[in-house]
Amino acid sequence: MPATNRQLILHSRPKGLLAPGDLQLTETPLPELQDGQALARVKYLSIDPTMRVWMAADTYLPAVAIGEVMRAGGFAEIVESRHPDYKKGDRVTGLTGLQDYVIVDSSAKHFFQKVPKIPFVSDTVFLGVLGMNGVTAFFGMEIAQPKKGETLVVSAAAGATGSIAGQIGKIRGCRVVGIAGTDEKCNWLTKDLRFDAAINYKHPDWKEKLAAATPNGIDIDFENVGGEIMQEVLNRMNLHGRVVVCGLISGYTKENVGMASLGTILVKRLRVEGFIILDYAPRFMEAATQLGQWKMFGKIKDRETIVEGLEKAPDAINMLFTGGNIGKLIVKV
Amino acid sequence: MPATNRQLILHSRPKGLLAPGDLQLTETPLPELQDGQALARVKYLSIDPTMRVWMAADTYLPAVAIGEVMRAGGFAEIVESRHPDYKKGDRVTGLTGLQDYVIVDSSAKHFFQKVPKIPFVSDTVFLGVLGMNGVTAFFGMEIAQPKKGETLVVSAAAGATGSIAGQIGKIRGCRVVGIAGTDEKCNWLTKDLRFDAAINYKHPDWKEKLAAATPNGIDIDFENVGGEIMQEVLNRMNLHGRVVVCGLISGYTKENVGMASLGTILVKRLRVEGFIILDYAPRFMEAATQLGQWKMFGKIKDRETIVEGLEKAPDAINMLFTGGNIGKLIVKV
Numbered sequence: 001m002p003a004t005n006r007q008l009i010l011h012s013r014p015k016g017l018l019a020p021g022d023l024q025l026t027e028t029p030l031p032e033l034q035d036g037q038a039l040a041r042v043k044y045l046s047i048d049p050t051m052r053v054w055m056a057a058d059t060y061l062p063a064v065a066i067g068e069v070m071r072a073g074g075f076a077e078i079v080e081s082r083h084p085d086y087k088k089g090d091r092v093t094g095l096t097g098l099q100d101y102v103i104v105d106s107s108a109k110h111f112f113q114k115v116p117k118i119p120f121v122s123d124t125v126f127l128g129v130l131g132m133n134g135v136t137a138f139f140g141m142e143i144a145q146p147k148k149g150e151t152l153v154v155s156a157a158a159g160a161t162g163s164i165a166g167q168i169g170k171i172r173g174c175r176v177v178g179i180a181g182t183d184e185k186c187n188w189l190t191k192d193l194r195f196d197a198a199i200n201y202k203h204p205d206w207k208e209k210l211a212a213a214t215p216n217g218i219d220i221d222f223e224n225v226g227g228e229i230m231q232e233v234l235n236r237m238n239l240h241g242r243v244v245v246c247g248l249i250s251g252y253t254k255e256n257v258g259m260a261s262l263g264t265i266l267v268k269r270l271r272v273e274g275f276i277i278l279d280y281a282p283r284f285m286e287a288a289t290q291l292g293q294w295k296m297f298g299k300i301k302d303r304e305t306i307v308e309g310l311e312k313a314p315d316a317i318n319m320l321f322t323g324g325n326i327g328k329l330i331v332k333v
Numbered sequence: 334m335p336a337t338n339r340q341l342i343l344h345s346r347p348k349g350l351l352a353p354g355d356l357q358l359t360e361t362p363l364p365e366l367q368d369g370q371a372l373a374r375v376k377y378l379s380i381d382p383t384m385r386v387w388m389a390a391d392t393y394l395p396a397v398a399i400g401e402v403m404r405a406g407g408f409a410e411i412v413e414s415r416h417p418d419y420k421k422g423d424r425v426t427g428l429t430g431l432q433d434y435v436i437v438d439s440s441a442k443h444f445f446q447k448v449p450k451i452p453f454v455s456d457t458v459f460l461g462v463l464g465m466n467g468v469t470a471f472f473g474m475e476i477a478q479p480k481k482g483e484t485l486v487v488s489a490a491a492g493a494t495g496s497i498a499g500q501i502g503k504i505r506g507c508r509v510v511g512i513a514g515t516d517e518k519c520n521w522l523t524k525d526l527r528f529d530a531a532i533n534y535k536h537p538d539w540k541e542k543l544a545a546a547t548p549n550g551i552d553i554d555f556e557n558v559g560g561e562i563m564q565e566v567l568n569r570m571n572l573h574g575r576v577v578v579c580g581l582i583s584g585y586t587k588e589n590v591g592m593a594s595l596g597t598i599l600v601k602r603l604r605v606e607g608f609i610i611l612d613y614a615p616r617f618m619e620a621a622t623q624l625g626q627w628k629m630f631g632k633i634k635d636r637e638t639i640v641e642g643l644e645k646a647p648d649a650i651n652m653l654f655t656g657g658n659i660g661k662l663i664v665k666v
Contacts, residue, residue, distance in 0.1 A: 059600045226595055240612075245599045257599075259592030262559055266578045266590075266607035267392045274599035279573075 001039065001080050005030045007069045008098035008313055014055055016253045017321060022055070023070055023098070023314045030101060038086040038104040040076035042096045045331040046127040047307075047316045048073065048160070049224075052252040060276045069097040072313070073132055074333075075115075075123050076102055091115050093126045098313050100333060111281070121295075122304075128160050128328035129295050129302050130288045136277045137164035137222075138287040140244045141172070143273050144220045148173030151214050153233050156224035156249055157198065158185035159320075160302075160328040164291075165222045165246075166195055167300045174220070177213045179206075179229060181323040188326060193301055207232055217241075225250045226258040234264050245274040253321050303327030334372065334413050338363045340402045341431035341646055347388055349586045350654060355388070356403055356431070356647045363434060371419040371437040373409035375429045378664040379460040380640070380649045381406065381493070382557075385585040393609045402430040405646070406465055407666075408448075408456055409435055424448050426459045431646050433666060444614070454628075455637075461493050461661035462628050462635050463621050469610045470497035470555075471620040473577045474505070476606050477553045481506030484547050486566050489557035489582055490531065491518035492653075493635075493661040497624075498555045498579075499528055500633045507553070510546045512539075512562055514656040521659060526634055540565055550574075558583045559591040567597050578607040586654050636660030 004027050011024040033039055054064050054071050064071050074096030078086045086092075086104060094112035096102040104112050115126045128134060140161075146152060152169040156162045157178025166189065169176040178189040178198040186198035197213035199206050210232060217238040223230055226248035234243070243260075251257030265272055280287070294300040305325035307316040313331045320329060337360050344357040366372055387397050387404050397404050407429030411419045419425075419437060427445035429435040437445050448459045461467060473494075479485060485502040489495045490511025499522065502509040511522040511531040519531035530546035532539050543565060550571040556563055559581035567576070576593075584590030598605055613620070627633040638658035640649040646664045653662060 059596075230595075245595060248595055248599060251596070257594075257596040260595050260598070260605075261590075262563075262578060262581055262593050262607075263584070263590040265593070265605060266581060267609070269607050269609055269612065271607075272593075272598060272605040274595075274602050274604075276600070276602055279602065 001033070002030060002101065004028060005099055005101045006310055007100075008310065010055060010064045010066055010068055010070050012066070014052070014253075017318045018314045020314075025311050031103075033080060033082050033103075035082050036105055038078050038081035038083040038090075040092060040096070040102050040104050041079050042074045042076045042100055042102055042333045044075040044124050044127060045096070045098060045310075045313060045333060046073035046131065047313065047320065047329040047331055048132065049247055049249045049252055049320050051317055052321070056252075060278065069099050070313075071095055072098045073127060074102070075126055076104075078104065086114075091117065091123065093131060098310065100310060124304060124328065124330050125295070125302075127330060128304070129164060129291055129300060132277060133160035133328060134164055134291040135280060135284050135287040136161045136246060137168055138291060139277065139280045139283070140222060140246045140275060141165055141168040143275055144222060144242050144244045146172040146174050146220055149175070150219035151175045151177065151216055152220040152222060153177045153179065153210075153214065153218050154222040154224070155179045155229050155233070156247070157189055157195070158326050159224060161246060162222065162224050163189070163193060163302065163327060164300060167193055167294075169220070169222075170194055171294065171299055175216075177210070179210070179225075179233075185326055188303065192303075201229055211236065220244070222246060223248070227251060230258070231261070234261065234270075237264070237268050237270060240269050241271075243270055243272040245272060249321065305329050307331045309333075334366070335363060335434065337361065338432055338434045339643055340433075341643065343388060343397045343399055343401055343403050345399070347385070347586075350651045351388075351647045353647075358644050364436075366413060366415050366436075368415050369438055371411050371414035371416040371423075373425055373429070373435050373437050374412050375407045375409045375433055375435055375666045377408040377457050377460060378429070378431060378643070378646060378666060379406035379464065380646065380653065380662040380664055381465065382580055382582045382585055382653050384650055385654070389585075393611065402432055403646075404428055405431045406460060407435070408459055409437075411437065419447075424450065424456065426464060431643065433643060457637060457661065457663050458628070458635075460663060461637070462497060462624055462633060465610060466493035466661060467497055467624040468613060468617050468620040469494045469579060470501055471624060472610065472613045472616070473555060473579045473608060474498055474501040476608055477555060477575050477577045479505040479507050479553055482508070483552035484508045484510065484549055485553040485555060486510045486512065486543075486547065486551050487555040487557070488512045488562050488566070489580070490522055490528070491659050492557060494579060495555065495557050496522070496526060496635065496660060497633060500526055500627075502553070502555075503527055504627065504632055508549075510543070512543070512558075512566075518659055521636065525636075534562055544569065553577070555579060556581070560584060563591070564594070567594065567603075570597070570601050570603060573602050574604075576603055576605040578605060582654065638662045640664045642666075
């Protein structure tokens with residue numbers, strides 16, 4: 001058993017992007033394993049925009065306390081066990097936190113669950129398509145109630161969740177238009193993921209291009225971003241459109257995550273619905289089963305951006321807000 | 334047949350409240366009745382906040398054009414007919430406009446429909462409980478999906494629509510809290526309409542009173558007002574709450590009808606849904622049948638504020654935004 005554990009501790013709440021020192025790398029002794037505990041080596045960490053929310057304030061989960069290990073989803077392998085349900089070599093996902101090792105026990109707070117080894121599939125699939133991003137896209141699209149022939153717009157479309165949501169839209173028979181921040185991302189969406197169009201919002205004429213790509217207006221907004229991009233999408237929404245508020249990334253590094261025009265909601269009879277994926281935990285298996293089939297049959301493709309080294313996790317978090325990743329962003333510990 | 338018709342013509346788009354001259358009273362010759370037309374004497378006019386929207390801009394209906402008769406719902410009686418479906422003495426409701434007489438024909442644009450004479454019931458019921466306000470409250474509460482024991486808050490609760498929405502909430506087994514702008518209105522809500530509580534938002538401690546009146550938080554917001562009142566209600570919404578955006582009165586006399594916090598919608602998993610009652614036209618009979626029963630059995634009570642004289646209609650419209658009316662506001666022509 002290893003003697004020490006490297007951990008990224010929340011030292012100060014960031015203003016804007018993470019500054020050096022907001023998360024501090026520390027080395028702490030590993031406590032002796034108690035009965036009912038197992039020790040797991042964290043192998044991959046899921047880097048998600050919501051982590052920035054956890055660093056800032058109590059929301060759908062309590063904020064990470066100053067001095068605590070930074071919360072994060074991860075994939076880990078049991079290296080030693082005094083827990084009857086886990087043996088060495090078992091593989092788990094859950095809220096491992098940004099650290100080398102995590103104590104696994106029976107408490108529910110870390111959402112640990114065992115996952116199988118799937119032949120020919122990377123273990124990181126349990127953080128992406130079969131993890132939080134996949135189920136988030138799945139249930140978000142359930143809320144959207146897509147109908148064949150409708151137009152779906154996805155923001156942050158080249159991100160881990162957006163890219164899956166758009167592909168579910170294609171499976172459901174929608175015209176799917178993605179919004180992303182580089183031409184490379186847009187090419188990935190249209191060439192590999194078969195989006196009908198993709199708009200680089202950093203081009204000066206992106207609003208005209210969005211209009212050209214949505215000639216029949218927009219029926220569904222799978223919203224990951226908020227702010228000016230969302231407002232332009234709302235401007236093009238059709239009557240009785242649905243706005244699924246999955247995330248508001250553009251606001252997470254600001255004081256305020258932004259507002260939606262009530263006049264637009266009223267006059268266009270929109271349904272604007274926020275959701276938090278943890279509410280769907282009892283149905284995760286249902287979603288993962290479907291997502292696994294789609295992935296196996298090539299109907300959902302994914303892509304990863306892998307950053308090596310626990311110490312690089314703070315930089316990786318910032319990449320989410322500066323547009324540095326394509327697809328699922330992972331730190332390999 | 335009368336020779337002339339008094340009409341209130343939209344002369345200029347108001348800024349804020351209506352100013353003298355925004356609507357101008359004119360006397361115009363009545364054209365000779367053609368085959369397929371009937372002439373109806375307007376007896377009662379429905380004065381509703383949405384009229385201020387119609388004066389300002391194209392929204393769910395085109396704005397009233399400068400020089401046109403101001404659009405308004407009304408109750409009228411046929412005085413002469415060259416239309417096969419109407420005979421003298423028939424009674425109709427529809428978009429009569431602010432005028433003494435209206436030409437009734439078969440075009441759909443005025444939404445005319447014949448209504449019966451109901452013993453012991455005022456004709457004005459077809460403008461209120463059995464009219465637009467009743468069906469608006471009915472379908473708005475359908476969107477809200479109230480469950481027994483939930484807490485419903487209604488803003489502009491002493492208005493024609495809000496007062497019915499709250500009473501439907503009581504029928505559905507909700508705890509119902511109204512927000513209104515005078516103690517007299519609040520007393521009417523609690524004493525006559527059996528609301529569980531009513532809050533006068535003009536009292537300095539209204540937010541504390543709202544908190545005290547909603548000890549289990551708020552599950553449904555039947556929103557008629559927007560602005561600061563709505564924001565405070567959103568602050569007290571429970572997870573998975575529903576916000577039915579029926580109207581945004583506080584913003585109709587301003588440049589912008591206001592915004593809702595997307596962060597609140599996301600973190601509280603709210604469903605915010607706008608609706609426009611005209612979409613429900615095919616189901617009006619269903620609603621009116623139910624509303625008529627409730628009214629007959631005393632489960633829905635109503636009250637009217639009647640202003641006498643077509644020329645007073647502009648002042649009456651302003652009353653809606655200064656809080657002058659209790660219940661249904663009607664101009665008796």
